[in-house]
Amino acid sequence: MVALVRPVDIETLPSYPFSIEDRIDSHYFMPWERRRWLNSDMRLKGLPECRALYFDLTNIAFDHSPVGTLPVDMKTLAKLVFTDFEHFEALCALPFGPLHNWEPCNCRGEVRLMHxxxxxxLSEAIARKEDNRAKNEAANTAKRLQRLRITIAGYHKDLGANDAAVRWIDEWLNEQGCGYRGGTWIERAIGAWSDHSLRLNLARRGAS
Structure with missing residues (x-):
């Protein structure tokens, strides 16, 4: 791994798939594929000290930015694992050293290490995060529409049963930047829907 500290052409390196904006702050654990690790060359052929430092660096990477990367500077890496630099460098020169399978990558113009x-x-964690966010947003939207439907029905029962009208009014309120959907805003929204509906009807008649 000594080669990692040599100058490299960043344009030839693979691009890292995540940026500094990608965060997994809510993840306090790291999934570990136990069977894969038990049968890996790193575990079977690496020295105990190398395996320990390898595991440490893997954990440390989750707290770096971009998430999942490590710096390329060997002295910095040695400090991160509380190891003498020369000893750390010697361990990394082994076939199964602490930086086994860590490779340089292009992080938006910065060279760092990825594994x-x-x-x-991280890909799986971020995918789950986005999936949960989408589910939460869908649930929040459904609740908001249901509350709006009940409110509109208090003004006009048939209008409250009109899915298209409720969704249009919801979108209109969002576009207006309405925070609290009080009576005044609801009345304005219903009026806007009436104008919109009238324009649609006139357009249909004109087309026919």
């Missing part, structure tokens, strides 16, 4: 296992783990 395929960490990238895979």
């Amino acid at each position: 395929p296992f960490v990238v895979k783990t």
Whole structure:
């Protein structure tokens, strides 16, 4: 791994898939593929000290920016794992050293180290995060529409049963930047829907 500190052409390096904006702050644990680790060359062929430092660096990467990466500076890496620099460098020169399978990558113009296992783990974590966010947004939208439907029905029962009208009014309120949907805003929204509906009807008649 000594080669990692040599100058490299950043344009030839693979691009790291995540940026500094990607965060997994709510994840306080790291999924670990136990069977894969038990049968890996790193565990079977690496020295105990190398395996320990390898595991440390994997954990440390999750708290760096971009998430999942490590700096390329060997002295910095040695400090991160509380190891003498020369000893750390010697360990990294072994076939299964602490930086086994860590490779340089292009992080938006900065050279850092990435590991395929960490990238895979992060990809799955961020995918779950986005999936949960989408589910929460869908649930919040459904609740908001239901509240709006009940409110509109208090003014006009048939209008409250009109899905298209309720969704249009909801979108209109959002576009107006309405925070609290009080009576005044609801009345204005219903009026806007009436104008919109009238224009549509006139357009249809004109087309026919």
